[in-house]
Structures are given as structure tokens and as C-alpha cells.
Amino acid sequence: MASRSASHLRRSAAVRLARRARGGSIIDAAQFLGVSTGAHARFDNVLKHRLKDKGLALTFEAALDNLATELSRHPIDYAHRRRTLDEWAIPPQIWETEIVHPGLTRSCKFAADDRKRLACSAYVWARVAHGEHLFAPTPAEVRNDADRKTIWRRDATTVFNLLKRAQRYPRYLMLKELLDAYADRLADSLGCQRSTGQEQRSLAN
Incomplete structure (x- = not known):
């Protein structure tokens, strides 16, 4: 279960970072990364509920903002x-x-x-x-x-x-x-x- 949660967190973070960098919707970002939109919707919903239950939703978004800022200083074209x-x-x-x-x-x-x-x-x-x-x-x-x-x-x-x-x-x-x-x-x-x-x-x- 812990391994699956880590995967949900990692994949959701990647899609959200792509959205911050490219703009557009979450679906656009998932497609850009080659992630199934259906799969992303499932693990993103699971992640949202778990973060909300633990009171970590805002902390997660703030961490993504910090990471996006750091990545923008040394951009790498993974696509x-x-x-x-x-x-x-x-x-x-x-x-x-x-x-x-x-x-x-x-x-x-x-x-x-x-x-x-x-x-x-x-x-x-x-x-x-x-x-x-x-x-x-x-x-x-x-x-x-x-x-x-x-x-x-x-x-x-x-x-x-x-x-x-x-x-x-x-x-x-x-x-x-x-x-x-x-x-x-x-x-x-x-x-x-x-x-x-x-x-x-x-x-x-």
C-alpha cells in the first residue's frame, strides 16, 4: 500500500508540474506526459482524499510550487x-x-x-x-x-x-x-x- 501511495504521489506531482510549466488543463498535461487520463484521474482522486484526510493538501501544493521554481532555473527537456x-x-x-x-x-x-x-x-x-x-x-x-x-x-x-x-x-x-x-x-x-x-x-x- 505504501508503494502504491508513493506512485500516486509521484505521478500526480509530475502531471501537476507539467501543467504549471505548459499551462492548459490537467488532462492536457497528462496527455503530454503520455499518462492515461483515466489512470491519472483515478490515482489523483485517491491522492486528493489522502492529502485532505491528513491535512496536507496545501503543503503538497506549496512543495510543488517550490519544486517548479527550482526546475525553472535549470530546465531539462524530458519530452x-x-x-x-x-x-x-x-x-x-x-x-x-x-x-x-x-x-x-x-x-x-x-x-x-x-x-x-x-x-x-x-x-x-x-x-x-x-x-x-x-x-x-x-x-x-x-x-x-x-x-x-x-x-x-x-x-x-x-x-x-x-x-x-x-x-x-x-x-x-x-x-x-x-x-x-x-x-x-x-x-x-x-x-x-x-x-x-x-x-x-x-x-x-
Whole structure:
């Protein structure tokens, strides 16, 4: 229940921040973020009732105002990142040369197969796009195969949860550090492309 409440809070905050930045309605903001308007209405209603019951509604809105002000000082175009990474997955060459190096496979007997590459892609997407891995776009390699898509979603959630608790699973700690470093380089690359408006070589390819 606590995990679900945290998800409601996070998603509602994201939609409300988008509305503050773009103007328009809550529905417009939800659609802009790719959040189902029906789903948003459900979790937003739940959140409103819980905040009201605890007397925290005004505190929540004030926190959003403060966060919006802070974000406006260092704007990041997450919509650009998500558009660029639609159907994206970690490129095999980068997976083999930057992520799954001999030190990793020797130290934790890591299964460096293609399923793991696609599952880890959802984790990288979530870090770069500042979204939830559940909303990561389906990689092009499995999009048209219902069975493989189902397996990918299950693998992505399993890997994401293991990486979130990497301190408990030492064999995943090195993997997390490598993925985080790659995700940060990818985010920087996308930011440079957007700010200069020029064709540049991207870590996304």
C-alpha cells in the first residue's frame, strides 16, 4: 500500500508540474506526459482524499510550487529525451564493450544475454527520462512479438527491482554502477544535441 501511495504521489506531482510549466488543463498535461487520463484521474482522486484526510493538501501544493521554481532555473527537456528514446534499447556494441566487460562476468557470473540487455534498457530509460520503468517504451526488437514483449516486461521489472536494491545483491552492484554511468553520459549527449540543434554522434545509437 505504501508503494502504491508513493506512485500516486509521484505521478500526480509530475502531471501537476507539467501543467504549471505548459499551462492548459490537467488532462492536457497528462496527455503530454503520455499518462492515461483515466489512470491519472483515478490515482489523483485517491491522492486528493489522502492529502485532505491528513491535512496536507496545501503543503503538497506549496512543495510543488517550490519544486517548479527550482526546475525553472535549470530546465531539462524530458519530452525530447523520451521522443529520442522511443523504441530504444542499449545498442549491442555498447552493451558488449561498456557494460558487460570481463571484470563483470568474472566477478558475478553475470548472464550477459540479449534478454538482460533489453531488460537493463528499461532501467537506463527510467534514469535518463526521470520516469518509471513501467512506462519505458517497448524496444523495437520485441514490439511486434507478444510473447517476447511479455517476457521483456517481466524481466525489466525483475532487473529494475534488483538494481534498486543492489546493495543487498553485490553481484548487481557493479552492473548498476556501469548502467548509471552510461545513462548519465547518454543524458548529457541528448542535452547537448537539444541545446546546440546540430547533428551529433549520440550514445543512443
